[in-house]
Amino acid sequence: MSEDLVGELMTTLGDEGFFALVEAHAGMRLYVPADPGRSELPQTIGFDHAARLSKLYPGGYIKVPLAREFRALRYREAGLGNRDIARRLGLTESGVERLIRRARSANPGRGEKPADPRQMDLF
Incomplete structure (x- = not known):
């Protein structure tokens, strides 16, 4: 690519x-x-x-590039878990973890899961 x-x-x-x-x-x-x-x-x-x-x-x-890192970050930001991301990208869950880790190092501040609105803020 x-x-x-x-x-x-x-x-x-x-x-x-x-x-x-x-x-x-x-x-x-x-x-x-x-x-x-x-x-x-x-x-x-x-x-x-x-x-x-x-x-x-x-x-x-x-x-058209596969753009797996870009797509993995977008999926993660949309709230998908590693299992769902793996299915969409045709990877294993551990492959998704490595891909997201690599993508985050190249794009700091991206790829965070959205906060769960049901979660209480204790601090």
């Missing part, structure tokens, strides 16, 4: 658009039409994101 491609896609699409792209097409070779209105891409990632992608790669193919 090319880090240049990941950076370029994240810059172009933003976090939400990049997440939608990798959720729908991770690991696949994707044709990016010059006219996004004539494809199914807007249904999977949204018309605005499809238009941005079409402007960057009109009529070309891209290999």
